[in-house]
Amino acid sequence: MNNVLLICRIVFMVHRHFDSGEYNVTMDIRVGHGYDLHRLDSPENGGKKMVIGGVYIDSEIGPVAHSDGDAVMHAMTDALLSAIGDSDLGTLFPNTSDENENRDSKEFLAEAVTRANAGGWAIGNIDVTVLCDEPKIGPLREKICANLRSFVGAPITIKGKSHEGTNRGGAIEVHAVALVQRGVQT
Ligand SMILES: [Zn+2]
Numbered sequence: 128m129n130n131v132l133l134i135c136r137i138v139f140m141v142h143r144h145f146d147s148g149e150y151n152v153t154m155d156i157r158v159g160h161g162y163d164l165h166r167l168d169s170p171e172n173g174g175k176k177m178v179i180g181g182v183y184i185d186s187e188i189g190p191v192a193h194s195d196g197d198a199v200m201h202a203m204t205d206a207l208l209s210a211i212g213d214s215d216l217g218t219l220f221p222n223t224s225d226e227n228e229n230r231d232s233k234e235f236l237a238e239a240v241t242r243a244n245a246g247g248w249a250i251g252n253i254d255v256t257v258l259c260d261e262p263k264i265g266p267l268r269e270k271i272c273a274n275l276r277s278f279v280g281a282p283i284t285i286k287g288k289s290h291e292g293t294n295r296g297g298a299i300e301v302h303a304v305a306l307v308q309r310g311v312q313t
Contacts (some may be wrong), residue, residue, distance in 0.1 A: 159210030200232035251306035
């Protein structure tokens with residue numbers, strides 16, 4: 128109970144402090160968009176294990192990529208970096224570097240989250256759209272979201288779309304939008 132009273136007292140004092148007009152705190156809110164694309168193919172043709180948002184899925188085809196080819200992680204990384212006005216995936220982790228060959232894309236996203244935290248940014252949410260004909264995202268959605276939520280520490284939403292019979296069926300495409308916010312004292 129004493130703790131509750133103490134917290135109430137601090138909240139009251141902070142309010143009074145800001146109400147005094149000594150400081151103005153405004154929220155800096157930004158969005159960033161990320162996009163990624165990988166060709167999907169059989170292992171004989173260079174396809175790696177199918178991985179979407181850190182979840183491995185049984186499939187006869189997988190992403191052709193330098194890293195592990197997790198397009199969801201790649202798009203989310205770029206969305207987050209873009210929102211905080213930082214670098215981008217290709218610059219931080221070039222696909223010409225041996226170090227990044229077969230690399231777990233969680234490390235890319237972890238770097239973006241670390242940079243966001245270091246800049247004082249709180250991640251509001253990240254919304255993801257996955258375009259691929261196979262596998263279907265619907266049945267995997269909850270598992271992928273739960274995995275990403277625990278990893279990023281913010282709400283993540285994902286929905287799947289098909290390529291609607293166009294000639295892009297042999298690929299996985301991902302769009303991601305990230306919202307970040309931080310208080311700025313003026
Ligand atoms: Zn990629």
